[in-house]
Each structure stands twice: as C-alpha cells, then as structure tokens.
Amino acid sequence: MEPEEVKSAVEALLFATDVPLNLDRLESLVGNGRPAPIREVIEHLNQEYWEQRRAFFIAEVGGGFQMATRSQYGPWVKKLFLGRTETRLSPAALEALAIIAFKQPVIRADIQAIRGVDCGGVLGTLLDRGLIRITGRSEALGRPLLYGTTKKFLRYFGLNSLSDLPKPKEIEELLQQQREGEQRVENQTKQVAGSGGDRGSEEVRSSD
Structure with a gap:
C-alpha cells in the first residue's frame, strides 16, 4: 500500500472502532502481513489534525489507539447526551476501585480492612461494569479470590497503562x-x- 493509503486506512479503522486498537492489530489490518510504521502514521495524522484545528485527535488509551474529541469541546458533546441515563460510580465504588488499582492483585478481606466496611456489593457493581476482574486465587487460607483492574478501567479513566496512575x-x-x-x-x-x-x-x- 502507498503511504497515503495506509494513512487513510488507519484513519478509517480508528473512526469505525468502538474500542482501542493496538499497534499489532492495526498493522495486521493495514499491512497485509507486512510491518507498517503505524505509530508514525498516527503521529502524522495528529499533526494534521492539530494544524487544521480539528475538534478530534487520536488518543493512546487502554493499551491502544482511539479517536477522541478535544476537551474544550466537552460542553457541546455533553449536550448530545442530555436526557440519556448515565450511571456514575458511587464514592464507595470509587474508593474500592482505587484500592484495587494500587494494590492489585488484592483479596476482598484486604479491601475491607482498608475501607473498614463490607465491600461485597461494591465489588459486584465493579465486576458488572467490567472495571475489575477476578485474576486468580490467593495462596492464603481458604484461597480467596484475587481482584485486579481491566482494560475498560484504563479507558474509563483515560489511562494508557497502570504506570500512568499517580x-x-x-x-x-x-x-x-x-x-x-x-x-x-x-x-x-x-x-x-x-x-x-x-x-x-x-x-x-x-x-x-
């Protein structure tokens, strides 16, 4: 493929996807089995968007790349979703999620010891939302379940990897x-x- 074709193909794929696509996936879709300088292509596209003062850019999030609107256009984007039901995480859920993010893999008893209250319901909510997952079992007595965060957690908070956590x-x-x-x-x-x-x-x- 010609460079301009590769650039257009990458742009089309990122517009069409509803989840981040990593470099390997993009290269397999665009390069026909041959390595393509996808990261360089993305950098060129973002440079064009910036120079043209476009309202969107390609964000690196959740271990991949995805189209995103610039923050200054947030008020207009929010108007688009007015009236739609938006379930936000409760303070208790955010607190438990923060503990899991920093302590993972972590068992329920440790989360409860830090929070001082039972967290069974909160863990169920976070599992249902796809923000945490069961990563295995601890070697402790009774072999309790271990919890960790997911890629959806990274996307939810606009992080590329756990190393981006403060x-x-x-x-x-x-x-x-x-x-x-x-x-x-x-x-x-x-x-x-x-x-x-x-x-x-x-x-x-x-x-x-």
Whole structure:
C-alpha cells in the first residue's frame, strides 16, 4: 500500500472502532502481513489534525489507539447526551476501585480492612461494569479470590497503562495542596468577615 493509503486506512479503522486498537492489530489490518510504521502514521495524522484545528485527535488509551474529541469541546458533546441515563460510580465504588488499582492483585478481606466496611456489593457493581476482574486465587487460607483492574478501567479513566496512575506520594501532595488551598480560603473569609465587623463598629462610633 502507498503511504497515503495506509494513512487513510488507519484513519478509517480508528473512526469505525468502538474500542482501542493496538499497534499489532492495526498493522495486521493495514499491512497485509507486512510491518507498517503505524505509530508514525498516527503521529502524522495528529499533526494534521492539530494544524487544521480539528475538534478530534487520536488518543493512546487502554493499551491502544482511539479517536477522541478535544476537551474544550466537552460542553457541546455533553449536550448530545442530555436526557440519556448515565450511571456514575458511587464514592464507595470509587474508593474500592482505587484500592484495587494500587494494590492489585488484592483479596476482598484486604479491601475491607482498608475501607473498614463490607465491600461485597461494591465489588459486584465493579465486576458488572467490567472495571475489575477476578485474576486468580490467593495462596492464603481458604484461597480467596484475587481482584485486579481491566482494560475498560484504563479507558474509563483515560489511562494508557497502570504506570500512568499517580504515585501515592503524588496523590498525598495533591491532597496537601488542596488542604492548603482550603485553609487559605477559610483564612481569607475570616479576614473579610473581621474587617467587615470592624467597619461596622467604626460606623456605629461615628454616628454616636
């Protein structure tokens, strides 16, 4: 195939798919058994999209590639789905999912020990949503099931691999920054309230 044909074929495949396609899959579909510089083709396409100020690009996510809209067009895309039922993960589910993501493979007892509450229902929800899977059995007493995340988990959070997860230290730094920001806002609020009270007292004294 000519380079332009390869580029058009890759673009067509990525428009048509509803799941990420990895390089091996794309090469097998486009190259007719011969290796094709698919990553280079994708880089060229993304460069064209950027120069033409297109609303979409090819994202590397979930171990593969998929078309995605740019974040600044999110408000318009959301309007398209208004009225459709969207089931979001509960805080409890997100908490359990975070534990599994960072501790995997992990057994239910360890998840419950960290959360402090039973997580049977939450695990069932995450399994039904395809965000976690059973990876095997532990060697511990009773050989309990081990849980880990799936490729759908990566796509759900826009990650290419588990190595893209923030490190615990980074999370703690972000939380610390958030706490400091909240403290600054609280202090500023107190200062404004205090200065307002002082002005009120001055007005009362001046009226006397």
